[in-house]
Amino acid sequence: MLPLFLDCLMATVGITYPSYAGNIPIIKDIFRFFNDKDNEDVDNGKTGLYANYKQYANEINIMRESDGTKITIVDAIYDGKTVTLTYSIESDKDLGQYPIMDMPQIKNVHALTGTDGVKKVDKHKYIGMLTASSMEEQKNEAIHVRWKIDRIESPDINKEIKGNWDFNFTLKATESKLKLINKSVENGGVKVSIEKLSLSPMSFIVYYKQEVSKKIRDKWGEVLLDLKIKDDLGNEYSGQGNGGKGSGLNMNLSKTFGMINQKETKLIVTPVIMNDVNKKLSPTNIVLNDIVIDLKK
Numbered sequence: 001m002l003p004l005f006l007d008c009l010m011a012t013v014g015i016t017y018p019s020y021a022g023n024i025p026i027i028k029d030i031f032r033f034f035n036d037k038d039n040e041d042v043d044n045g046k047t048g049l050y051a052n053y054k055q056y057a058n059e060i061n062i063m064r065e066s067d068g069t070k071i072t073i074v075d076a077i078y079d080g081k082t083v084t085l086t087y088s089i090e091s092d093k094d095l096g097q098y099p100i101m102d103m104p105q106i107k108n109v110h111a112l113t114g115t116d117g118v119k120k121v122d123k124h125k126y127i128g129m130l131t132a133s134s135m136e137e138q139k140n141e142a143i144h145v146r147w148k149i150d151r152i153e154s155p156d157i158n159k160e161i162k163g164n165w166d167f168n169f170t171l172k173a174t175e176s177k178l179k180l181i182n183k184s185v186e187n188g189g190v191k192v193s194i195e196k197l198s199l200s201p202m203s204f205i206v207y208y209k210q211e212v213s214k215k216i217r218d219k220w221g222e223v224l225l226d227l228k229i230k231d232d233l234g235n236e237y238s239g240q241g242n243g244g245k246g247s248g249l250n251m252n253l254s255k256t257f258g259m260i261n262q263k264e265t266k267l268i269v270t271p272v273i274m275n276d277v278n279k280k281l282s283p284t285n286i287v288l289n290d291i292v293i294d295l296k297k
Contacts, residue, residue: 027127028087029054030074034129035238036115048130048238050257052202053077053084056174058083066163068092071101071149078171079200082131082256084226084243089126089152093161095231096154101135104132104147104167113243122281133242137207137252139198143171176200178203185271185289190223192271194291202259205242206269210251224274227255231264260295267293 027033035048057075064071069091076085083106089099103114113135118128134140149165176198184193191211198205217223229237237257244253254296260267273286 002270007292026248027121029126030039030088030129031057031084033119033127034086049203049256050084051239051260055085056200056202058171060169062167062169064165066165066169067161068234069095069152069163069165071165073147073167073169076145076169076171077202078143078173079203079205079256080183080198081205082133082240083145083171084129084131086127086129086144087205089128089129089163091223094154094159095126095152095158095161097161098154098156098159099126100153100155101145101149101151104225105132106132106134106147107144107146108276109134109136109140109143111245113241115240117145131240133254133256134220135243135245139173142170144168144170162187174200174202179293181291181293181296182295183291185291186264186275186288187288188218190273190286192225192288192291194269197293200261203256204260205240205254205256207252207254210246210253213247225251225253226272226274228270228272230268230270231260232268233261233264235261235264265296266292267295269293 035050047232049162052268057077060073060076062073063219068087074086074088076083083104097120098118104117106112108224111134112132114130114132116128116130118125118126119295135230145168147167150165153160179197179199180295181194181196184191189212193209195207195209198207205297206227208227210223212223220267227239229239239255239257242256246252271288271291273288
């Protein structure tokens with residue numbers, strides 16, 4: 001999936017369902033097809049971030065057709081932070097291997113980060129999954145999504161087709177509960193604070209803060225932080241970053257991980273710091289002390 005940054009202001013949209021899709025892709029669970037960032041085969045026994053999304057998603061099944069190309073939104077889900085939707089494309093034209101389209105907009109949300117991945121599954125047939133995450137901390141109980149597409153670009157074959165594919169729909173947030181953490185670790189001028197978790201049926205979101213001393217920033221340049229999470233039973237969790245807000249020294253960030261099994265009692269969060277010297281990642285990463293979160297308290 002390719003990371004994208006969007007800063008968008010959305011016009012007022014309505015909620016319409018006038019045209020429903022007649023044909024759902026052969027792959028019934030597109031979430032599981034794009035189960036993790038490596039697009040691993042869903043039959044290999046691994047479970048990733050999106051393994052349980054289909055169970056809790058809204059079936060949208062809205063199709064729009066323009067200039068011989070059908071685009072169908074299949075499923076969508078909103079966890080209070082991120083909209084994740086699956087889609088299919090069927091065309092009478094060759095769209096190459098990786099067709100690119102504009103990202104959706106969310107009413108009253110002005111800053112979004114997102115990802116989009118697409119896979120060719122047959123001649124002129126594709127499936128895709130995209131995410132759009134709010135960089136604001138407040139949770140909306142429901143959101144209005146508009147996905148207005150006026151062109152499809154195919155950079156690998158230097159081609160573009162124009163049309164009008166316009167989707168409008170509303171999503172309610174999945175039920176979730178907030179757990180305050182407020183635990184920190186520090187090493188070498190970098191401080192990481194886990195502030196809270198948002199727990200939903202199919203995933204959990206970690207909200208955290210990165211604070212970097214000016215001395216480290218002057219020495220390293222950009223500091224890149226990642227979180228590795230496992231539980232007390234040894235399970236490791238796949239995650240997807242949602243972006244964040246702040247200055248180059250202090251950033252408020254969040255990352256979404258897969259579903260927590262009810263048997264786990266603790267999460268072990270390991271912050272990993274990477275530096276970007278001369279725009280090239282150092283092979284030496286700094287691993288901070290673990291932050292242990294008691295899920296039963």
